[in-house]
Amino acid sequence: xxxxxxYGRERVFNTPLTEQGIVGFGxxxxxxxxxxxxxxxxxxxxxxxxxxxxxxxxxxRFRSGNQHNAGKLTIRSPCMxxxxxxxxxxxxxxxxxxxxxxxxxxxxxSPIQAKGLLLASIRDENPVVFLExxxxxxxxxxxxxxxxxxxxxxxxEVLQPGKDITxxxxxxxxxxxxxxxxxxxxxxxxxxxxxxQSVRNAxxxxxxxxxxxxxxxxxxxxxxxxxxxCVIVHEAPITAGAGAEIAAHxxxxxxxxxxxxxRRIGGFDTPFPHVHETWYKPGPIQIMDGxxxxxxx
Numbered sequence: 001x002x003x004x005x006x007y008g009r010e011r012v013f014n015t016p017l018t019e020q021g022i023v024g025f026g027x028x029x030x031x032x033x034x035x036x037x038x039x040x041x042x043x044x045x046x047x048x049x050x051x052x053x054x055x056x057x058x059x060x061r062f063r064s065g066n067q068h069n070a071g072k073l074t075i076r077s078p079c080m081x082x083x084x085x086x087x088x089x090x091x092x093x094x095x096x097x098x099x100x101x102x103x104x105x106x107x108x109x110s111p112i113q114a115k116g117l118l119l120a121s122i123r124d125e126n127p128v129v130f131l132e133x134x135x136x137x138x139x140x141x142x143x144x145x146x147x148x149x150x151x152x153x154x155x156x157e158v159l160q161p162g163k164d165i166t167x168x169x170x171x172x173x174x175x176x177x178x179x180x181x182x183x184x185x186x187x188x189x190x191x192x193x194x195x196x197q198s199v200r201n202a203x204x205x206x207x208x209x210x211x212x213x214x215x216x217x218x219x220x221x222x223x224x225x226x227x228x229x230c231v232i233v234h235e236a237p238i239t240a241g242a243g244a245e246i247a248a249h250x251x252x253x254x255x256x257x258x259x260x261x262x263r264r265i266g267g268f269d270t271p272f273p274h275v276h277e278t279w280y281k282p283g284p285i286q287i288m289d290g291x292x293x294x295x296x297x
Contacts, residue, residue: 023049027057030073043079043093043131057127058102071125078134080172080235081281087271092236094212097129098245104128104153105213107171111142116151133172156216162205165229165295170209173233173282180287199295212242221253228259231290233282238266260297265290
């Protein structure tokens with residue numbers, strides 16, 4: 001709010017409704033040395049600009065032998081389910097960019113994280129896709145410092161230390177993970193019979209990945225090597241989701257430490273539904289069930 005009045009219409013302006021045009025314009029301006037923050041109104045509509053992002057922005061530095069780059073470009077976009085967005089306004093798209101060397105992909109979980117990670121993204125020397133879980137715009141509340149500060153990219157955060165199982169997520173599903181951890185300790189009466197006493201006091205290590213590309217392999221692998229079990233949660237469909245890449249790496253890096261298969265919990269392999277979004281997104285019960293299955297394997 002107030003950006004036009006503060007900085008003028010030469011710096012803050014609306015563009016034609018063409019995603020490839022918005023990103024293409026941003027790449028050109030960034031290549032000329034300007035700091036560019038482009039907004040795609042919904043992550044679902046980032047696909048028309050996919051060619052510009054992965055074939056131009058991501059490869060610009062490489063193809064020119066570092067003579068030119070689009071590293072001053074940050075692309076913001078709201079993502080994930082909000083309760084009524086349906087198939088064209090609720091998707092998670094981070095997995096589509098994971099093979100795009102030259103890009104960074106970031107997903108914050110809260111207002112403080114959003115400020116620190118966004119400023120870090122803007123100042124990073126690489127183009128960044130910054131995906132903002134839209135349901136958190138009005139549901140996540142924190143007192144954000146007014147001072148300038150950044151949070152390092154590609155650094156996961158251990159939100160709660162644990163020793164029995166590692167739980168990994170990013171963005172909005174982290175709040176469901178916290179609920180699932182509480183539910184594991186004190187399951188509702190309706191499902192208590194399905195939660196063995198032996199796992200109710202399990203020590204769960206919760207990790208916020210924060211940067212999806214390139215992700216913090218060291219922190220995650222050290223955690224899983226310690227706990228021997230891992231559950232990965234994301235809203236995107238299970239098939240070829242970001243969790244698949246993480247699970248494949250952990251199978252290689254932690255094979256001799258694993259006490260159970262790495263379990264993934266995500267959306268169904270269907271388009272995001274018109275109704276009943278809460279059945280599609282991984283909720284606390286689904287996550288708790290994943291924890292129980294891994295702990296009792």
